[in-house]
Amino acid sequence: MKNLLIGTAALAMFAGAAFAESHSVVRLGTEGAYPPYNYIDDDGEVAGFERELGDELCSRAELTCEWVTNEWDSIIPNLVSGNYDTIIAGMSITDERDEVIDFTQNYTQPDPSAFLAMEGMELDMEGGIFAAQAGTIQASYIAEMGATLVEFATPDETIAAVRNGEADAVLADKAYLAPIADENADLAFVGDDILIGGGIGMGLRESDGELRAKFDAAIQSMKDDGSLNALIEKWEVGETF
Structure with a gap:
């Protein structure tokens, strides 16, 4: 979906220790301004397709999660510098981004x-x-x-x-x-x-391989049981798997 151009790849060297050692709560970073993927509702809470998806993934991965909003133009640098632990913000998986951060498998088809x-x-x-x-x-x-x-x-x-x-x-x-x-x-x-693009995935720091594996497994379980397709149809965010 989005192809963030950044000249701050060097920020990657400042990534913290492995997830299991440094976090008790996983902070999910999103934009909150791109419905139906993510937006802020009348109560001031993150809502939309990715809110429902992220909450379900955290439940399946047995993780305690909280939501953080960040403007799009700095969403990757602030992930790398440790302001949150994942990006779940309608972000397409691209080769350029993959040089700076890691991605889970895609949770939508190319839209x-x-x-x-x-x-x-x-x-x-x-x-x-x-x-x-x-x-x-x-x-x-x-x-x-x-x-x-x-x-x-x-x-x-x-x-x-x-x-x-x-x-x-x-x-x-x-x-x-x-x-x-x-x-x-x-x-x-x-x-x-x-x-354009190859589908949307969750972005993570390259040092957080354990966390990426947990979310990968949760996404796959939702694909396997049809619940991801149900969310895609509910929010009309593209073709089902």
Whole structure:
């Protein structure tokens, strides 16, 4: 889903001791701003697909967990520096990230991305101006196709850019954009869906192999008994396994 570009790989050397020796509570880091994957509800709590998933994984792994929110643009550096123990934030598994952190197996299939524009807009795919959240695989895709990229810190700002004319369209996960399109008649999908990335996984420090193995086993158990597919269908976050 998101392809965070970071120049802080050296932070990895500051990772703490192994999970079993240094933590009694596992802190789950998420963005809290990307529904339906994760968002903050009316009670100020983390909610969404990844909240339900993370709580169930912690239960199956027999771990005591708490949730921490962090802005997207610093979510990997703050994992590596020890502010939380995992990332569960709609983060696609990419080779670039894997050079800095480790990942569990994927808990979603690759989710299609889509362009959302004002109703009636015809896109110039080479000469157009497109918005994306900074540090995402969608931002990289726009840059690679030769169009003008306008990056924003939050997904809400990308939608505002389309409305105020700063961008012709926004490219983001279709699961994020679909409810917005449904609720706003002046916005519509344009063009074909695009598959970018290889599925979403949990990110962990490279030193926390034991913790990664626990979550890997829990994810696999949810795949095996069908409960992960049930959550994917409930939250409409892509194809089931």
